[in-house]
Amino acid sequence: MAIEDGYCLGRLLSLCQTSSQLPDILTIYESIRKARTTRIVKESSLNQQIFHMRDGPKQEERNRQLLEYQDEPFEGFPNKWRDPVFQEWLWGYDCDVEVENAWRRYERGQFPLTVGGFRSRL
Numbered sequence: 001m002a003i004e005d006g007y008c009l010g011r012l013l014s015l016c017q018t019s020s021q022l023p024d025i026l027t028i029y030e031s032i033r034k035a036r037t038t039r040i041v042k043e044s045s046l047n048q049q050i051f052h053m054r055d056g057p058k059q060e061e062r063n064r065q066l067l068e069y070q071d072e073p074f075e076g077f078p079n080k081w082r083d084p085v086f087q088e089w090l091w092g093y094d095c096d097v098e099v100e101n102a103w104r105r106y107e108r109g110q111f112p113l114t115v116g117g118f119r120s121r122l
Contacts (some may be wrong), residue, residue, distance in 0.1 A: 001040055004095055008033055011099040024114040028106060040090070043080050050078050097100045 012025045053059040062078045073082040080086050105111045 001037055004093070005033060005037070007103075008095045008099055011095065012103070015099075015103050024106065024111070027114050028102050028111060032102050036093065043086065047080055050080075053122075 009029050012029055016022065016025055050062060054060060065078050069077065070082075073079070073084055074086040075083060077083040102111060108115055109115075
């Protein structure tokens with residue numbers, strides 16, 4: 001996550017043409033990163049609960065699923081890092097695409113809470 005964060009911020013800063021755009025850059029950065037990083041933190045915290053269950057019926061069912069479907073994990077699989085839907089979301093992310101889409105919106109003046117549209121006014 002830290003590598004993605006740094007890369008996204010670096011990409012946005014590389015597009016910056018004037019120091020007056022820095023507040024907008026930070027607004028865009030937060031907008032494209034916050035939901036993703038929040039979900040990753042929540043899923044990681046959920047793993048703690050899943051992997052450190054007390055003995056009992058839920059723990060036994062978790063163990064059964066982990067063993068029975070270890071070669072065929074499914075959406076919602078107890079090990080999030082093996083869940084094929086979560087894996088695609090996690091590893092299929094393209095920071096360049098996110099930055100480019102956000103920057104195009106910004107240039108058109110359509111990015112919320114920013115000045116935007118600066119090129120057309122230069």
